[in-house]
Amino acid sequence: xxxxxxxxxxxxxxxxxxxxxxxxxxxxxxxxxxxxxxxxxxxxxxxxxxxxxxxxxxxxxxxxxxxxxxxxxxxxxxxxxxxxxxxxxxxxxxxxxxxxxxxxxxxxxxxxxxxxxxxxxxxxxxxxxxxxxxxxxxxxxxxxxxxxxxxxxxxxxxxxxxxxxxxxxxxxxxxxxxxxxxxxxxxxxxxxxxxxxxxxxxxxxxxxxxxxxxxxxxxxxxxx
Amino acid sequence: xxxxxxxxxxxxxxxxxxxxxxxxxxxxxxxxxxxxxxxxxxxxxxxxxxxxxxxxxxxxxxxxxxxxxxxxxxxxxxxxxxxxxxxxxxxxxxxxxxxxxxxxxxxxxxxxxxxxxxxxxxxxxxxxxxxxxxxxxxxxxxxxxxxxxxxxxxxxxxxxxxxxxxxxxxxxxxxxxxxxxxxxxxxxxxxxxxxxxxxxxxxxxxxxxxxxxxxxxxxxxxxxxxxxxxxxxxxxxxxxxxxxxxxxxxxxxxxxxxxxxxxxxxxxxxx
Numbered sequence: 001x002x003x004x005x006x007x008x009x010x011x012x013x014x015x016x017x018x019x020x021x022x023x024x025x026x027x028x029x030x031x032x033x034x035x036x037x038x039x040x041x042x043x044x045x046x047x048x049x050x051x052x053x054x055x056x057x058x059x060x061x062x063x064x065x066x067x068x069x070x071x072x073x074x075x076x077x078x079x080x081x082x083x084x085x086x087x088x089x090x091x092x093x094x095x096x097x098x099x100x101x102x103x104x105x106x107x108x109x110x111x112x113x114x115x116x117x118x119x120x121x122x123x124x125x126x127x128x129x130x131x132x133x134x135x136x137x138x139x140x141x142x143x144x145x146x147x148x149x150x151x152x153x154x155x156x157x158x159x160x161x162x163x164x165x166x167x168x169x170x171x172x173x174x175x176x177x178x179x180x181x182x183x184x185x186x187x188x189x190x191x192x193x194x195x196x197x198x199x200x201x202x203x204x205x206x207x208x209x210x211x212x213x214x215x216x217x218x219x220x221x222x223x224x
Numbered sequence: 225x226x227x228x229x230x231x232x233x234x235x236x237x238x239x240x241x242x243x244x245x246x247x248x249x250x251x252x253x254x255x256x257x258x259x260x261x262x263x264x265x266x267x268x269x270x271x272x273x274x275x276x277x278x279x280x281x282x283x284x285x286x287x288x289x290x291x292x293x294x295x296x297x298x299x300x301x302x303x304x305x306x307x308x309x310x311x312x313x314x315x316x317x318x319x320x321x322x323x324x325x326x327x328x329x330x331x332x333x334x335x336x337x338x339x340x341x342x343x344x345x346x347x348x349x350x351x352x353x354x355x356x357x358x359x360x361x362x363x364x365x366x367x368x369x370x371x372x373x374x375x376x377x378x379x380x381x382x383x384x385x386x387x388x389x390x391x392x393x394x395x396x397x398x399x400x401x402x403x404x405x406x407x408x409x410x411x412x413x414x415x416x417x418x419x420x421x422x423x424x425x426x427x428x429x430x431x432x433x434x435x436x437x438x439x440x441x442x443x444x445x446x447x448x449x450x451x452x453x454x455x456x457x458x459x460x461x462x463x464x465x466x467x468x469x470x471x472x473x474x475x476x477x478x479x480x481x482x483x484x485x486x487x488x489x490x491x492x493x494x495x
Contacts, residue, residue: 053408082410095402110411 004162004194005029005052007220009061012044012051017059021047024061025220027213031161032192034185036202039215045198048215049166052196053085054078066161083111086155086193090167092147094139100150101126101135107158125153130179145176152183163187165197181206230395231427237387238431241478242471244377244384246439246463249470251373253461255366259330267292268336269353270323270343285342287327287335294322320350332367388478392486395420417487424483428475435471439463 005028012022021044029035039045050056051063051070058071068081086107094103101122102109108118126132129149131142139147148168155163163184169177185208187193202212212223270281270291281288296319300312307315327339340352396403399419406416414421443462450456 055408076412079410079412082408085410087408093401093405093408095405097402106406107409110406110409110415 002031003028003064004031004033004066005196006064007061010051010058010063010220011060012047012056013059014047014056020059020218022215022220023218025218026061027220027222029194029196029211031194032188033194034188034208034210035194035196035213036210037196037198037213037215037220038200038202041200043215044218045215046166048220049164049196049198052162052164053082053087083107083158084161086158086160086163086187088148088151088155088163088165088168090170092139092144092151094147094150094154096139099136099138100131100142103139103150104153104157106154107160111158121157125157128156129153129183143176145172148172148176149179149183152180156183156187159191160193163193163195165195167199168197169203170200177203230391230398231423231430233394234388234391234424234427235431235434237384237391238427238475238478239435240384241381241388242431242435242475243438244380245474246435246467246471248374248377249467250439250462251370255370257461259366266327268325268327268339269351270325270349271351271353272321272323273348273350275321276323276348280346281323281325281343284346285339287329287331287339288325289328290326292324292326294324296321385478385482388482389485392420392424392482395423396486413487417483420483420487421480424479425476428479429472432468432472432475436463436468439467 007028008026010022010025011020013020037045037048047056051058052065054065054070054073061071063070066081066084068077070078073081095106098106101119104125105113105118105122108121113121122135123132126135129152131146131149131153134142134146139150142150152168155165165184168180168184172180181203184195184197185206188195188208202210214221214223270276275293276291278288278291281291296316299322300316300319303315325343331339336354340354343349343352402419403416440463443459447456447459447462
């Protein structure tokens with residue numbers, strides 16, 4: 001299996017390198033793997049995720065995602081890469097003035113799919129996340145769990161190569177959490193999607209084999 | 225209410241610029257026509273020893289556009305009533321030649337003085353009479369009004385442009401969340417800024433429409449009943465249909481520059 005993510009001597013920092021968060025980390029993640037990244041609060045889990053979708057450039061070392069070195073990639077290549085990523089945020093990052101259906105098909109809209117395709121996909125995905133009856137509502141009319149399911153549906157809408165999820169079930173009820181884990185497991189199993197989840201706690205009931213990395217004292221270590 | 229306010233905050237400064245542009249066009253056209261009238265109504269009197277052709281005057285100064293010979297016979301008949309025919313001929317032979325000389329443009333007093341000096345350099349020219357003083361005062365007043373109006377229009381345009389950019393920044397802030405999410409999912413700059421362009425272009429059309437309505441009212445209602453000669457005589461110059469195209473192109477140009485300046489002045493929003 002090919003490497004989808006390859007970090008070599010990766011250092012991530014803020015304030016122009018003054019505030020190091022991750023230092024000299026090396027790891028690889030292959031296609032179709034399910035990966036959990038855990039660590040204490042403020043350890044740099046979300047920072048690593050940001051770097052993986054190109055919102056933070058490595059200060060040193062290399063970080064290759066889908067064959068592109070994010071340390072030196074240009075803006076247009078980065079935009080292209082992001083269209084192949086499905087990103088899920090703890091705070092959902094939905095567009096509140098758009099309907100649920102429109103939020104779900106955002107990646108398709110960006111890719112230039114026709115309105116018909118977008119509508120069909122919206123119906124299919126919302127059925128998948130058990131929100132069919134909420135298609136025309138606005139995000140703020142939904143509960144936190146429902147909003148996160150919209151976020152997951154959006155991340156899955158274009159069959160991404162990699163799903164990056166930042167605390168996707170933080171603060172959610174058990175029902176919504178289980179729906180979200182099921183969806184991500186299915187994507188990994190059925191579509192061979194690489195899933196990378198940043199979380200405080202690995203779910204107790206999880207059927208797939210997975211890898212576990214822990215971030216501690218600026219290092220990224222694999223737990224065997 | 226907030227929606228209307230947001231749009232008015234953009235449309236009003238844009239209208240101020242468009243009004244400025246239209247006022248400039250109208251003023252320029254009206255003053256050009258007024259200047260033409262002044263120029264045509266103004267002539268110099270040149271007295272020469274021998275007859276002179278237009279080309280000879282033009283060789284002395286290029287601003288001379290026409291020369292009209294004043295019939296000496298009329299002058300003689302006026303000053304020598306009751307004099308014999310022979311004496312008449314002698315007077316005629318002794319009289320110099322008189323010319324009404326017109327200019328190609330509306331010149332300052334110094335310009336007129338220069339023409340006078342150039343003409344008097346020719347030994348054949350006996351005297352040049354200009355009517356500089358009344359001409360000069362109206363010319364100075366005219367130049368002053370033109371200058372202050374242009375200055376005011378430029379100043380108003382700059383202030384309005386800053387207001388437009390400021391409003392655009394407010395819009396950008398209002399749409400920040402949406403643009404941020406779109407950027408994360410790989411939307412190119414033009415797609416995520418699309419909403420700003422759409423709103424700005426719609427407002428450019430509205431501002432053009434309102435400005436046109438104001439000028440059509442001025443042309444057909446106000447100017448027609450104003451009692452101001454220059455307005456009534458030059459009513460056709462007040463607003464031409466081609467001005468709508470000029471205003472629309474200007475409005476679109478301004479809003480596109482404003483959107484670009486706001487969109488490109490900021491870095492990626494999610495960092």
